[in-house]
Amino acid sequence: MAGTQYRGSEITDVDQFINDADGLASEREREIGQHIGYRYDVNLVPDYDRITPYLTKYMEVMGWDDLNWLEDIHMGYEEGIPAVFDRNNNGWVRIPDSISLPDNQQDRDMIARELLLKYQMSDRHPLATLRKAYMKF
Amino acid sequence: MASVTDAELKAMTQEERVTALGMRTEQLTGKSLYVEFDPDAEERFTYPWAPQVDFNKRTEIDTDEMTTTEVNSKIRALMEEGYGTIVLKNPRGKHSVGVGILSRLNLIIEGSVGYFGVGLIDGPNVRVNGRVGWSCGENMMSGTVVVEKNAGSTFGAAIRGGDLVCKGSVGSRTGIDQKGGTILVGGDTGALTGFMMQRGRMVFCGNAGKNLGDSMYDGTIFVGGEIQSLGVDAVEAELTDLDKAWLTRKLTQYGLMPEQGVDHFTKIVAGRQLWNYDNLEPHEKKIVL
Numbered sequence: 001m002a003g004t005q006y007r008g009s010e011i012t013d014v015d016q017f018i019n020d021a022d023g024l025a026s027e028r029e030r031e032i033g034q035h036i037g038y039r040y041d042v043n044l045v046p047d048y049d050r051i052t053p054y055l056t057k058y059m060e061v062m063g064w065d066d067l068n069w070l071e072d073i074h075m076g077y078e079e080g081i082p083a084v085f086d087r088n089n090n091g092w093v094r095i096p097d098s099i100s101l102p103d104n105q106q107d108r109d110m111i112a113r114e115l116l117l118k119y120q121m122s123d124r125h126p127l128a129t130l131r132k133a134y135m136k137f
Numbered sequence: 138m139a140s141v142t143d144a145e146l147k148a149m150t151q152e153e154r155v156t157a158l159g160m161r162t163e164q165l166t167g168k169s170l171y172v173e174f175d176p177d178a179e180e181r182f183t184y185p186w187a188p189q190v191d192f193n194k195r196t197e198i199d200t201d202e203m204t205t206t207e208v209n210s211k212i213r214a215l216m217e218e219g220y221g222t223i224v225l226k227n228p229r230g231k232h233s234v235g236v237g238i239l240s241r242l243n244l245i246i247e248g249s250v251g252y253f254g255v256g257l258i259d260g261p262n263v264r265v266n267g268r269v270g271w272s273c274g275e276n277m278m279s280g281t282v283v284v285e286k287n288a289g290s291t292f293g294a295a296i297r298g299g300d301l302v303c304k305g306s307v308g309s310r311t312g313i314d315q316k317g318g319t320i321l322v323g324g325d326t327g328a329l330t331g332f333m334m335q336r337g338r339m340v341f342c343g344n345a346g347k348n349l350g351d352s353m354y355d356g357t358i359f360v361g362g363e364i365q366s367l368g369v370d371a372v373e374a375e376l377t378d379l380d381k382a383w384l385t386r387k388l389t390q391y392g393l394m395p396e397q398g399v400d401h402f403t404k405i406v407a408g409r410q411l412w413n414y415d416n417l418e419p420h421e422k423k424i425v426l
Binding site: 036037038042043044045046048050054057058061062063064065066068069071072084087089091092093094095096098099115116117118119120121122123124128129131132133134 | 178278355
């Protein structure tokens with residue numbers, strides 16, 4: 001019966017969606033031609049032993065004892081390319097080739113947090129222009 | 138676009154601003170949607186438009202005779218003056234106090250607030266010495282909110298990021314439609330907690346009511362006490378060492394660490410039986426093609 005059973009596949013390797021952009025592992029995924037679910041573990045909590053100096057400084061400036069909203073930021077994989085989802089832009093932002101990826105998801109997530117933060121705080125972010133045009137008060 | 142100054146933009150109507158900023162001449166066809174990070178981006182910690190506030194610069198507002206709009210406008214005006222710590226006195230259960238604060242700030246509310254308190258915030262650290270009504274911290278984006286006493290229903294509705302803490306107990310439908318962030322509760326939570334949760338984390342040191350995590354799509358719920366019943370597709374999962382380290386850190390941070398530690402917590406996740414999207418799509422595609 002349709003709609004009663006999840007038939008997605010588990011994430012088994014950190015490079016899984018770089019090596020195989022489609023990620024059609026299960027029978028169900030091959031049938032519908034689409035990977036089911038996220039391309040990273042959204043429930044993975046950060047390992048604070050791997051935090052970077054820039055993120056530590058950010059926590060200090062904001063008066064926070066931990067990564068706060070950045071705990072939900074992970075490096076994802078869009079069309080076989082590492083990328084980060086930017087909620088303020090409602091879209092994926094890609095990681096440039098010049099940045100080499102560590103061999104584990106925790107360190108990749110820390111890089112993703114740094115890059116997203118710098119992008120959101122820059123004048124280059126679309127929100128800066130939108131704000132100038134549409135800010136009501 | 139670079140030739141238009143902020144002063145010139147301010148003097149324009151919205152329509153004129155949109156045109157001046159080149160938003161009408163943007164190429165719509167053949168445009169790449171791909172955006173790439175700049176690896177050499179400047180290290181900044183606040184939004185370009187955020188007021189420069191100093192946490193050591195403190196002031197108080199006696200809200201007794203003020204309307205909610207007046208209170209919220211006053212907070213903004215004080216932030217523009219550089220105040221980084223603002224104390225609200227005599228809130229008297231006002232609704233929608235402290236909403237829409239989009240930068241760093243220490244906000245201390247001495248008393249209780251009503252519905253939709255400190256919603257839509259992005260960055261501030263808020264402490265409420267009293268109780269809060271329904272939907273405290275709804276749509277919160279980042280920051281911390283600590284409520285010293287109890288909270289009403291739909292605590293942290295649709296929260297997207299940040300830490301929302303209640304040291305007492307909360308009502309029903311806590312974290313309904315949660316899309317990120319962490320909700321921490323020192324006491325109990327009511328029925329239908331985590332209903333349609335999509336991601337993020339909830340921690341309850343006390344008990345949970347009926348239908349916990351009903352129709353949750355993703356995310357994690359940790360419960361230290363008894364669970365009256367689980368909702369549709371909410372299932373128990375193994376508590377990992379990483380989970381325990383995270384729980385210990387988070388609970389200690391807000392003074393909620395139970396005497397017996399965190400080993401007794403039950404971890405609840407989505408059973409993924411409701412991930413039904415696209416189930417009918419192959420058939421629809423065939424019909425269309």
